[in-house]
Amino acid sequence: MLERLITRLLKNIDNTLLIFISLTLVVGLFTLYSASGQNIFLVLNQLLYIGLGLILLWVTANIHPKYYAKLALPIYIVGFLLLLAVMFIGHTSHGAQRWLNLGMFKIQPSEIMRITVPITMAWYLAKQEFKRYAIDYVIASLFFILPVILIVNQPDLGTGLLITASGFYILFLAGLNWKFIVGVALGLFSLAPLIWANLYDYQKNRVLILIDPNQDPLGTGYHSIQSSIAMGSGGLIGKGWLNGTQGQLDFLPERTTDFIFAVFSEEFGLLGNLLLLGLFALIIGRCLMIASQAKDTFSRLLATNISLTFFTYIFINIAMVSGITPIVGVPLPLFSYGGTSMTVMLMSFGILMSMHSHKELIGSS
């Protein structure tokens, strides 16, 4: 009886992916415990977010993809309006206006857009599948360009870049012509000085610091230097769990959130890094497999996009922590402490699973 109930409950869940995800979450929790200075309450909090995220994962996995396609535009419009609202009545914290105070809780509309933009674009491009014109790509592009402008303005370059990447993935997967891609790339390249001129000072600094972190060792370069020290001193096998001095003695800034990978890397070394990357690769691989098996264009675009977004997060975060790219506020998925990023990430896996479990139904309908 119970067995049947469980089977029924898990009917729409991809077990392989869930196992990979769970493994990563466990490693993440252990790392968080160490990174927080053995603060069990922080870990319990994170566990709560994970619980919430898993419920959302279950819910989203059980929703039929066609509803996503249907709901895409309305949610997008609401999200966009909220984003506009942030601009006028938003809550300022750390010099950026990102939050909307709704009395009970604060929400970050840019997070809503992060998941809504690809869905909407996938919906639009899938709808136009058989009579797609150049103008359709332009319209689809507007779906991400408009919110990105608002988000970068907040300013939140990290989320802006992620949504841009997400949008590009969709366009690319939908079959955007190579010539056009090359053209845009060249265009962006030639626009670089203009973009540079429009960056905020702190954003410019981050790029400059990447080139020479020692330029300002106590200021902007501090994060970069300290995380490199943490990783480098971890060596081959690491200093051992709870023994990372950089993390334990507070030298690493933001070590429960954006820089949590440095804590992991210091304590588990190169071998740990390889195992973790392997785990991430398994998740990405499984996701792409699900995506490639999807039967319709919408599912295909969305599923691939979710896999790629997951990859992008990982890559940008680790590249930033290990000093390859400038510092942008991007959390490490399934690791970094924080309710929004955790629940949104798990929810997106749920959506992905929904594409998988409902593929036959779509095909037949």
Next chain:
Amino acid sequence: MSFKKNSQSIYTSRFYFKRRIKLLSVFIVIAFLMLIGRFIYLQIFKYSFYKGLSENNRIAVIPNVPNRGLILDRNGIIMADNYFTYSLEVTPAKVTNLNQTIENLKPIVGLSVGDLKKFRKIFKESSSLDSIPIKTQPTEIEVARFVSHKLEFEGVEIKSRLFRQYPQGTFASHLIGHINRINPEDKETIKKQGWQQNYKGTESIGKLGIEKYYEARLHGKTGFQRVEIDVNGHAVRTLASTPAIEGDTITLSIDSKLQEIAENAFNKYRGALVAINPKNGEVLAFVSRPNFDPNLFVAGIDEDEWKILNESLDKPMLNRAINGLYPPGSTIKPFVALAALEHDIRNPTFTIKDPGFFSLPNSGHTYRDWKPFGHGVVNMVMAITVSCDTFFYGLGIELGIQKLSQFLSRFGFGEVTGIDMFGESSGLIPSPEWKQKKFKQPWYLGETVITSIGQGYTLVTPMQLAQATATLANGGRVIQPKLIQSIKNNQTGQLEVFQNKTIQGLRFKPENLALVKEGMINVTQPGGTAAAFGAGAPYKIAAKTGTAQVIGLKANQKYNPSLINEKYRDHALFIAYAPAEDPTIAIALIVENGGHGGSTAGPIARKLLDYYLLKTVSPIKEDTKVNPPESEYHD
């Protein structure tokens, strides 16, 4: 139109899609390989580099500053020690608005103008990461009041600090010297000496006197604590620790009671006094008046206080005992007399008939004796006893400047005594060579005349005069004077006792020495120039008075002390040793603008001798009657 895809079937679309997914997979693999490459670079190739940085991050070395060594007098009386006190300190780098913070502190701890000036001065000389005292020794109430407001003052802390103190106040200040905060100049010195490691955490350094000369011994050895620190620099735990080793205890040869008597005897006069044990060269008293309060310097002196000390006309910062340069006046006569006897220019039976002046042969230049109409018939002993100038004028001419200056140099005049104190002046014994070099002028015979009574170019320090007197007293042993007796290593308990170095033994004919001594003893007897000084002494004293001119007088001008501004009055000099038969103390002193040697300098010396030889303290007699004031001048 290349973007047109309307002919695309669902299958071609899927085909394109799969191709692009493969492409993306390749991209992902490349991206991951890039990360792995970076990991290998950081964690394998740069491992030891980052490991070092992480150790540096985590481990701080905190110095354990040693207690500074004590300074004691020969009887164990404390001249300098340390005490713990609170100090309210500000670390400018941790304070957002320094001026506002100071304003806010005012009602709580009560900062005086002096406190603030001192703070500003130290602030200028320090780095903003240093903890700078803004109020030393706050009262307990102030400490309590501050502690209750502590949270409002980030970067301000109450610290417990070890302070130097000089319990005797201004007493013996030139001798003991003082410490002061380490300034950029001191940092250079520390670097040159290779002391950087040992001075981590040390805030003050000896600047003067014994405190400076024996800095290396007094400082002690800094211990270190290796502690694991967090990012805020707070110690998490101690990994290793070596204790500080306190500085050595220095025992001076100074008898602080004798010193005190001497200082009090000077009263309001400026001047200097050095008392030496002629048997071993130990300095028993080392006085330079006026003094200063060394305690003012300990926590950093403020600019106004320093200005007062430094610009005062009385020059309290001048160490007159080793840097005061004075013409020796008649105190040089016993040495000149001995020179003449040793060179067989004079013998005990030689006499002159003193008319009260001396005419230089072949020039008609006359040099007057201090006594109008002269002393009558004078032999060598008498010449010393009554300080007959005329006798010495002629003697000097016959002896010649070369022999005279050579002989005086052997007593140590003209060069540093080598006492354990920095910056000693060497004084001057003139010679024709010196004059030629300095002024490009030949030596004149008249200059020999005045040199033989201690006037002219000759300059001595009280220290040199004391050393020479001791040499005379002990029969010719030139001993390097020393202010310390022993140094005790407090860790090992080892006591290092210093034997004074005999620089050279001068050989004199005993009968010549006895003759000079006789003259000097007679100085303190009725008829001598310091008869009042010697009156009633139960022991025999050998002495010589002297007067050094501050301004030259015109040929027929009569020197009248009461008519002359005090600053232009002559300096009074005095040398003595006692008991004359077997001397245990030799004294040289100078009273600036004190007039005649016997009247102001003599009583000071007498009080010293009485205490040293009899252990009695006689009251100060302001005007002791003496023989007619002696004054030596020439035209």
